[in-house]
Amino acid sequence: MKRFVMASVAACAALTAISLAVAGPARAAEFPAGPIRFIVPFNAGGGTDVVARVVAEEMSKSLGQPVLVDNRPGAQGIVGTKAGAMAAPDGQTITFVLQATLALNPSLYKATNYDPVKDFAPISQLSTAPYVVAVNPKLGVTNIKELIAKAKQAPGSVNYASGASASHLASLLFQKTVGIKMTHIPYSGSGQALTDLLSGRIGVMLSSPVSVLPHINSGALLALAVTGPERIPSLPGVPTVAELGYPGFDVSGWYGVAAPAGTDPAVIAKLNAAVAAALKQEGVRASLEKAGVEGRSSTPQEFQKLIDAEITRWTALIKEEGIQPE
Amino acid sequence: MLDGLLLGFQVALSFDNLLYCLIGVTLGTFIGMLPGVGPLVTIAVLLPMTYGLTPVASMIMLAGIYYGASYGGSSTAILVNVPGESSSVVTCIDGYQMARRGRAGAALAIAAIGSFVAGCIGTFGIALFAPMLGQAALAFGPAEYAALIVMALVATSVLVQGAVVKGLLMALLGILVGLVGMDVNSGVMRFTFGQQSLMEGIDFVVVAVGMFAFSEIIRELAVSHGTTQEQVEVGSLMPTRAELKQSVKPILRGTAVGMFCGVLPGIGSTVSSFASYILEKRVAKEPSRFGHGAIEGVAGPESANNASAQTSFIPTLTLGVPGSATMALMLGALMIHGITPGPNVITDRPELFWGLVASMWIGNVLLVILNLPLIRLWTTLLKVPYSWLFPMILILSCFGIYTLSNDPTDVLMGAGFGVFGYVILQLEFSLAPFILGLVLGPMLEENVRRALLISHGDPMVFVDSPISAGFLAVASLLLILLLLPAMRRSRAHLEHEA
Numbered sequence: 001m002k003r004f005v006m007a008s009v010a011a012c013a014a015l016t017a018i019s020l021a022v023a024g025p026a027r028a029a030e031f032p033a034g035p036i037r038f039i040v041p042f043n044a045g046g047g048t049d050v051v052a053r054v055v056a057e058e059m060s061k062s063l064g065q066p067v068l069v070d071n072r073p074g075a076q077g078i079v080g081t082k083a084g085a086m087a088a089p090d091g092q093t094i095t096f097v098l099q100a101t102l103a104l105n106p107s108l109y110k111a112t113n114y115d116p117v118k119d120f121a122p123i124s125q126l127s128t129a130p131y132v133v134a135v136n137p138k139l140g141v142t143n144i145k146e147l148i149a150k151a152k153q154a155p156g157s158v159n160y161a162s163g164a165s166a167s168h169l170a171s172l173l174f175q176k177t178v179g180i181k182m183t184h185i186p187y188s189g190s191g192q193a194l195t196d197l198l199s200g201r202i203g204v205m206l207s208s209p210v211s212v213l214p215h216i217n218s219g220a221l222l223a224l225a226v227t228g229p230e231r232i233p234s235l236p237g238v239p240t241v242a243e244l245g246y247p248g249f250d251v252s253g254w255y256g257v258a259a260p261a262g263t264d265p266a267v268i269a270k271l272n273a274a275v276a277a278a279l280k281q282e283g284v285r286a287s288l289e290k291a292g293v294e295g296r297s298s299t300p301q302e303f304q305k306l307i308d309a310e311i312t313r314w315t316a317l318i319k320e321e322g323i324q325p326e
Numbered sequence: 327m328l329d330g331l332l333l334g335f336q337v338a339l340s341f342d343n344l345l346y347c348l349i350g351v352t353l354g355t356f357i358g359m360l361p362g363v364g365p366l367v368t369i370a371v372l373l374p375m376t377y378g379l380t381p382v383a384s385m386i387m388l389a390g391i392y393y394g395a396s397y398g399g400s401s402t403a404i405l406v407n408v409p410g411e412s413s414s415v416v417t418c419i420d421g422y423q424m425a426r427r428g429r430a431g432a433a434l435a436i437a438a439i440g441s442f443v444a445g446c447i448g449t450f451g452i453a454l455f456a457p458m459l460g461q462a463a464l465a466f467g468p469a470e471y472a473a474l475i476v477m478a479l480v481a482t483s484v485l486v487q488g489a490v491v492k493g494l495l496m497a498l499l500g501i502l503v504g505l506v507g508m509d510v511n512s513g514v515m516r517f518t519f520g521q522q523s524l525m526e527g528i529d530f531v532v533v534a535v536g537m538f539a540f541s542e543i544i545r546e547l548a549v550s551h552g553t554t555q556e557q558v559e560v561g562s563l564m565p566t567r568a569e570l571k572q573s574v575k576p577i578l579r580g581t582a583v584g585m586f587c588g589v590l591p592g593i594g595s596t597v598s599s600f601a602s603y604i605l606e607k608r609v610a611k612e613p614s615r616f617g618h619g620a621i622e623g624v625a626g627p628e629s630a631n632n633a634s635a636q637t638s639f640i641p642t643l644t645l646g647v648p649g650s651a652t653m654a655l656m657l658g659a660l661m662i663h664g665i666t667p668g669p670n671v672i673t674d675r676p677e678l679f680w681g682l683v684a685s686m687w688i689g690n691v692l693l694v695i696l697n698l699p700l701i702r703l704w705t706t707l708l709k710v711p712y713s714w715l716f717p718m719i720l721i722l723s724c725f726g727i728y729t730l731s732n733d734p735t736d737v738l739m740g741a742g743f744g745v746f747g748y749v750i751l752q753l754e755f756s757l758a759p760f761i762l763g764l765v766l767g768p769m770l771e772e773n774v775r776r777a778l779l780i781s782h783g784d785p786m787v788f789v790d791s792p793i794s795a796g797f798l799a800v801a802s803l804l805l806i807l808l809l810l811p812a813m814r815r816s817r818a819h820l821e822h823e824a
Binding site for chain 2: 043044049050070071072073074075076078079108109111113156157159165183184185186187188189191194195196198199201202210211214215290291323
């Protein structure tokens with residue numbers, strides 16, 4: 001019996017030693033040492049998943065190892081993001097991060113169990129996507145000025161829809177900037193919100209360009225403005241909110257990639273280069289555009305700055321609006 | 327339209343497109359059998375592979391997966407009480423009872439025939455009415471949905487078997503379970519007990535597999551413990567003349583219900599199969615047969631879910647409004663090919679629209695050819711001793727539940743619902759009201775609140791629209807009809823007393 005215990009202890013020690021050797025700090029030169037796991041904290045088939053798969057395929061080519069998308073949905077992205085934060089910091093596991101999981105969840109949900117700054121080492125931004133302020137023609141407004149005038153006439157009389165907390169908060173910021181109050185009609189997903197916008201039950205929606213574009217082209221909806229810093233190629237005649245007298249106004253959704261905190265900077269640099277190379281491909285840019293976002297890479301430092309600025313901005317807005325964390 | 331259909335068949339009958347149609351429906355049938363693994367996941371995974379195909383070919387294949395799955399889902403529901411798709415949950419109720427009585431072959435055949443008929447009529451309906459129906463979908467707002475659901479719930483009181491109180495209790499419990507998770511209006515967490523995995527609510531598939539498949543296994547184990555299990559006589563494979571005759575009207579009614587539900591974004595095939603079941607039970611001469619293997623309870627819902635799978639393409643294609651997550655994915659697939667769905671898609675891309683319509687009909691033919699011969703094979707499954715079959719069902723079900731969101735908690739929850747299902751079956755409560763409450767309760771809440779938000783708190787919104795007023799009128803009428811016999815009976819009772 002005693003001998004058996006000794007043998008077991010020895011075996012355990014040997015196993016520990018091996019696993020330590022494997023999991024020890026990865027050397028950048030040997031990276032990647034195997035397939036890379038790319039955690040996407042939402043369901044397969046969603047907007048985030050499509051973008052992740054397009055980029056992952058190109059990254060696989062330049063890294064020489066498959067980058068495998070691993071969908072870990074649940075709890076508004078908290079489950080998957082936490083899993084990414086807990087992974088070994090060797091670059092073999094990377095996480096799809098976005099405005100909602102890093103900048104919004106921590107102040108919206110008590111269940112958030114990761115620190116968006118301390119737990120992650122940013123790799124690169126992937127994309128940016130402004131909103132289009134779309135209205136139903138039945139509302140009787142054709143530009144932002146008229147919308148503001150109408151909303152000011154009877155505060156709260158105009159309804160606006162949101163399909164997710166990100167677009168809700170973007171709408172709040174928009175209203176605060178132009179000084180109006182509208183009534184929020186929440187939806188779980190933009191499909192039904194769009195039906196009610198098209199029928200005129202809802203007057204206004206801040207939507208991703210791709211889902212309202214066909215309706216704007218057919219005349220069923222009007223585009224009053226875009227919320228990004230520049231006009232967008234698919235709607236060249238639509239001004240930005242900033243152009244209309246609100247300089248500096250810029251609200252865009254963004255996606256990015258991050259590694260667990262403590263990952264070797266040389267490994268981060270390699271991953272950053274792979275992302276940048278992928279986003280340079282014409283095909284990738286085109287696929288992302290069709291998925292409704294504009295491909296944009298950045299250095300890890302730039303991405304860290306963006307994340308920090310976004311956290312500050314949205315945390316302040318959520319507090320100001322008196323939205324209690326749940 | 328005739329020109330359009332001709333063009334469509336030309337496109338759909340080309341060798342490549344025929345092949346993709348076959349691949350799609352075959353794949354659909356198989357994933358349909360696995361609980362949890364639905365068309366949504368399959369289409370998501372296959373989407374990148376379709377980039378290289380022509381838009382028509384990729385749509386034909388993806389659509390084949392979608393409606394093929396609603397065929398496959400019924401097989402496991404009938405044979406082993408495992409709903410392969412959420413739209414085949416209703417089929418479990420009477421389909422499995424038929425199988426236990428040795429009529430598995432007939433149930434499978436009727437499911438396939440019903441689906442085929444519904445598919446044909448549905449395809450024809452799309453060809454005929456697509457542009458008009460697309461606009462009709464816009465007429466349905468939160469108020470109209472709320473009224474429609476109220477009508478459905480009132481009509482459902484029929485589903486309650488035995489003691490009314492027991493049925494109501496189950497429906498209320500179902501609603502409570504449906505409320506678990508984050509409230510979309512306020513972001514408040516309800517009944518989550520601080521558990522992360524409950525934040526987004528309990529998946530319908532987890533409940534359905536737990537309460538139907540797992541509880542049945544527990545019950546069989548309890549019954550056949552220590553005794554040799556009696557062999558189910560498979561009996562004749564094909565439905566008898568009488569069974570066919572009984573099914574004709576339910577199939578047609580189911581098709582109508584399904585086509586209606588499919589056009590409405592957000593209603594979907596699960597609700598349509600319930601609606602058809604309720605309708606069949608309502609119009610049946612002997613409602614008491616339902617739940618004990620009534621063939622109408624298979625024919626109607628199976629036709630309904632297939633018809634709605636077909637017509638759900640109408641709002642997606644002609645309006646660019648996806649009715650479900652799966653349809654949103656289809657929309658994405660089209661946009662990746664540079665096609666923007668909308669009212670102009672029929673005139674701008676006739677080969678795509680008519681090709682897809684024609685391929686749906688061809689796909690339905692392929693599915694029947696594929697499924698009818700398989701019935702013999704499936705029914706032999708029933709000859710496999712339960713002691714071998716159960717572990718297999720368990721493993722497949724657990725696998726299916728796990729893949730929903732790669733979360734082991736879901737599997738444990740499924741097990742919990744299995745025990746719960748067993749207990750309530752032992753107490754002679756029925757499962758149907760529970761499942762219905764689970765599906766419709768949260769939908770009703772969401773739409774009532776949304777309608778009132780939009781109208782700024784004015785309750786007149788529910789009667790201002792003729793559609794919603796109409797539904798509410800029918801609901802009140804049903805309620806009166808329902809109460810009348812009770813009143814008459816109590817009066818007779820009083821008179822008797824006097």
